[in-house]
Amino acid sequence: xxxxxxxxxxxxxxxxxxxxxxxxxxxxxxxxxxxxxxxxxxxxxxxxxxxxxxxxxxxxxxxxxxxxxxxxxxxxxxxxxxxxxxxxxxxxxxxxxxxxxxxxxxxxxxxxxxxxxxxxxxxxxxxxxxxxxxxxxxxxxxxxxxxxxxxxxxxxxxxxxxxxxxxxxxxxxxxxxxxxxxxxxxxxxxxxxxxxxxxxxxxxxxxxxxxxxxxxxxxxxxxxxxxxxxxxxxxxxxxxxxxxxxxxxxxxxxxxxxxxxxxxxxxxxxxxxxxxxxxxxxxxxxxxxxxxxxxxxxx
Numbered sequence: 581x582x583x584x585x586x587x588x589x590x591x592x593x594x595x596x597x598x599x600x601x602x603x604x605x606x607x608x609x610x611x612x613x614x615x616x617x618x619x620x621x622x623x624x625x626x627x628x629x630x631x632x633x634x635x636x637x638x639x640x641x642x643x644x645x646x647x648x649x650x651x652x653x654x655x656x657x658x659x660x661x662x663x664x665x666x667x668x669x670x671x672x673x674x675x676x677x678x679x680x681x682x683x684x685x686x687x688x689x690x691x692x693x694x695x696x697x698x699x700x701x702x703x704x705x706x707x708x709x710x711x712x713x714x715x716x717x718x719x720x721x722x723x724x725x726x727x728x729x730x731x732x733x734x735x736x737x738x739x740x741x742x743x744x745x746x747x748x749x750x751x752x753x754x755x756x757x758x759x760x761x762x763x764x765x766x767x768x769x770x771x772x773x774x775x776x777x778x779x780x781x782x783x784x785x786x787x788x789x790x791x792x793x794x795x796x797x798x799x800x801x802x803x804x805x806x807x808x809x810x811x812x813x814x815x816x817x818x819x820x821x822x823x824x825x826x827x828x829x830x831x832x833x834x835x836x837x838x839x840x841x842x843x844x845x846x847x848x849x850x851x852x853x854x855x856x857x858x859x860x861x862x863x864x865x866x867x868x869x870x871x872x873x874x875x876x877x878x879x
Contacts, residue, residue, distance in 0.1 A: 584625025585874040592624030612761035614663040652693040664760030679760030768814040775810040
């Protein structure tokens with residue numbers, strides 16, 4: 581839950597105020613308003629609390645004499661929630677957030693700490709994926725790889741040593757709607773090129789992430805051959821893995837949807853989000869008397 585203590589809320593409220601509070605915090609994305617300003621003091625306090633919790637785990641490993649023998653992995657299952665749920669964070673300059681097909685939704689923190697590898701603080705820009713953890717951890721602890729189990733992942737040990745791995749495509753499949761505003765779609769990434777296939781209308785978008793990390797310029801019409809090639813590779817992969825595919829809803833009404841979007845979202849949700857944002861930044865705001873229980877003390 582997006583919660584924090586009064587002390588942490590006030591710390592980030594004051595920080596936001598010192599930087600200047602923007603008049604508006606959202607723009608309209610394709611389906612929902614999406615946060616553009618990183619000034620939610622509740623979320624800021626929550627992130628700091630999580631940092632402290634991670635610190636407690638690391639400190640405990642050190643106290644127990646386990647730090648030099650323990651691999652620590654930190655990641656996320658998605659990008660920050662910029663629309664849907666609590667609309668709590670901005671992922672700019674990346675587009676979108678949790679549940680979205682753009683980089684704000686699928687480009688995530690990915691840390692691996694291996695005490696016995698001498699490469700502290702090293703950064704690697706090679707795109708990898710969550711299914712790489714399993715073979716990586718097996719190899720790090722000296723266990724034979726099990727390719728029949730981790731067919732979608734590769735060991736990242738060479739990258740951790742500062743070496744390289746073979747270039748490969750990465751895939752994502754999200755064939756449904758979510759409450760964050762993303763579209764039913766599938767994705768293939770090869771090097772700097774990323775293709776998104778949409779199931780509503782069969783359209784493909786093509787982006788060059790090196791030139792356009794914010795994914796604002798669809799260049800599929802400029803590169804028709806590459807678009808067809810990557811689209812074919814994506815289709816072949818979906819067939820190979822037996823992916824579930826979406827089907828049209830016979831009760832869908834385009835006119836009713838657009839009317840609902842105007843009435844419920846543009847005239848209801850969006851203004852409420854803007855007001856909530858300002859309320860959270862008000863010096864006298866409080867969620868309840870005990871700040872989600874953080875003020876409760878035992879005698």
